[in-house]
Amino acid sequence: ASSEPAEGKGAADIDSPAVAAEAVSLKTSEIKKPKTKYRVAYVHSKQLLEKANELIRIKGRAELVHSLISSVGLLQYLQVVSPRCATETDILGFHCPDYVAFLRDSGDVPDGKDSHDSDAESYGLSYDCPLQKGIFETCSLISGATIVAAETLINNAADVAINWYGGWHHAKRDSAAGFCYINDIVLGILKLREKFDRILYVDIDLHHGDGVEEAFCMTPKVMTVSFHKYMFGFFPGTGSVRDIGTGKGKYYSVNVPLLDGIRDAEFCAVFYSIMKLVREKFQPQVIVLQCGADTLSSDPNTSFNLTHLGISRCAGLMLSWNLPTMLLGGGGYNFPNTAKCWSFLTSLAAGKKLPLDIPEHEHLLAYGPDFEMSTTAGNRKDCNTKQYLADLVAKISRKPVLVLILCSDE
Numbered sequence: 001a002s003s004e005p006a007e008g009k010g011a012a013d014i015d016s017p018a019v020a021a022e023a024v025s026l027k028t029s030e031i032k033k034p035k036t037k038y039r040v041a042y043v044h045s046k047q048l049l050e051k052a053n054e055l056i057r058i059k060g061r062a063e064l065v066h067s068l069i070s071s072v073g074l075l076q077y078l079q080v081v082s083p084r085c086a087t088e089t090d091i092l093g094f095h096c097p098d099y100v101a102f103l104r105d106s107g108d109v110p111d112g113k114d115s116h117d118s119d120a121e122s123y124g125l126s127y128d129c130p131l132q133k134g135i136f137e138t139c140s141l142i143s144g145a146t147i148v149a150a151e152t153l154i155n156n157a158a159d160v161a162i163n164w165y166g167g168w169h170h171a172k173r174d175s176a177a178g179f180c181y182i183n184d185i186v187l188g189i190l191k192l193r194e195k196f197d198r199i200l201y202v203d204i205d206l207h208h209g210d211g212v213e214e215a216f217c218m219t220p221k222v223m224t225v226s227f228h229k230y231m232f233g234f235f236p237g238t239g240s241v242r243d244i245g246t247g248k249g250k251y252y253s254v255n256v257p258l259l260d261g262i263r264d265a266e267f268c269a270v271f272y273s274i275m276k277l278v279r280e281k282f283q284p285q286v287i288v289l290q291c292g293a294d295t296l297s298s299d300p301n302t303s304f305n306l307t308h309l310g311i312s313r314c315a316g317l318m319l320s321w322n323l324p325t326m327l328l329g330g331g332g333y334n335f336p337n338t339a340k341c342w343s344f345l346t347s348l349a350a351g352k353k354l355p356l357d358i359p360e361h362e363h364l365l366a367y368g369p370d371f372e373m374s375t376t377a378g379n380r381k382d383c384n385t386k387q388y389l390a391d392l393v394a395k396i397s398r399k400p401v402l403v404l405i406l407c408s409d410e
C-alpha cells in the first residue's frame, strides 16, 4: 500500500530532511498545495536507471533526475515500482515486425551496424537515431516501465504514475525518429485502452508529439493535444493548427503551434484555455502527460522561455481534474534544470514542498553556481504576439476568442 505520509509528526521528526525542508519552504510556496493527497507510483529500478543513463543523447541525465528526487527526500512519499521488460507482443502491438527484428538484431553488434547501411537508414536508424550497443534492451525496459505505470492506474493501485525514463514521442511504427526508437507512450496508451474508453494524451515537450498523434489520428478513443514550437525548419515539421485528425478521428487531434520566446504566463494562459475546451468536449477518463523539459529557458534548444513553474502549473491543472494520470519524461537537454523540473513535478503530485536549495548529494556540483532548486526565465524576445495567441485559440475552439485573458493564475 502507498506509504501514507504521516502529517504533523512529532517534534522529534523535525530532523528528517523532508519535514525540515517543508518547514523551511512553507512560507514561500509558489504552487498552491493540491487539495487531495495523491497515491503516486514512481517507476524505477537500479537497472533501468543504469541503462537509461547510457543513452548517448542524454548520457548522465537519468542519474541526475533520480538522485535529485531521492536527495530532496521525496522517495518516502512515493510507491517505488520496478519496471518489467516490454515483451515482443507488447512491442508488436504498435511497431512492425521487420523494424523490431532489425532493431533487436542490430543492437547486438558490439559497435552497432554501420549507421550508413541502407537498411538502417530505411528504419530511421542513422544520424539522429544512432544504433548503440544494447539499444533494444534499454528501450524495451523503458517501454516496460511505461506499461507498468499504465498497469498501476488500471489496477487503481495509484492515482498518479510517473516514469521519467519514458516519453519517447517521435518513434513511428516502422522507424526510429528524433532519438526515439520504441514509442513507449503508444504502448502505454494501448495498455490503458484495455480498461479505459477515452484517453487524453497531452504533450508539452518543445517538439510536436508526432509519433503518438500518428498512432491515434484515426480514432476518437484517444485525443492527442500537443503544444510545441512550429517554425520553418524546426524538427519534426508537423503539428500545424490545421492538423486535426482524419476519418473517425477527425477533431481528436489538437495541435497548438507556438513561436520562440513564449513565457510561463502566456503558455499557461493558452494551455488553460485549450485544456478547458478539451475537458468539456472529450470528458477524458485518464490522462497521459508527456513533460519534455526542452521548453525551459535554459535548454540548449534556446527556443521557449519557460521555467519549472510554467510546466508545473500545466501539470497541476491536469492533476486537479482528479483523473488517473501518468506523467512521462521526454526531451530536456539542460540536465540539471530538467532534474529540477521533474523533481518539482514529482513533489507536486506527492503534495510535498521542496527545499529552496539543492541538498548536499553526490551530484551537487552539477547545480552550480547558484545551487537553487528553481529555474529562471531569460529575457529573449517573445515572438508570440497576443494577437497570434488569441487567433490560435480562436481557431482551435472554432469560435472567436475576443480577448485571451493572459493572467495564468487560476
Ligand SMILES: CC1(C)CN(C2CCCC2)C(=O)N1c1ccccc1/C=C/C(=O)NO
Pocket: 057, 128, 170, 178, 179, 205, 206, 207, 235, 292, 294, 300, 301, 330, 331, 332, 333
Ligand atoms: C539529438 C537530440 C535528441 C539532442 N538535441 C539537443 C542537443 C543540443 C540541442 C538540443 C536535439 O535537438 N536532438 C534532436 C536532433 C534531431 C532530431 C530531434 C532531436 C530532439 C528531439 C526531441 O527532443 N524531441 O522531444
Ligand SMILES: [Zn+2]
Pocket: 205, 206, 207, 292, 294, 330, 331, 332
Ligand atoms: Zn523535445
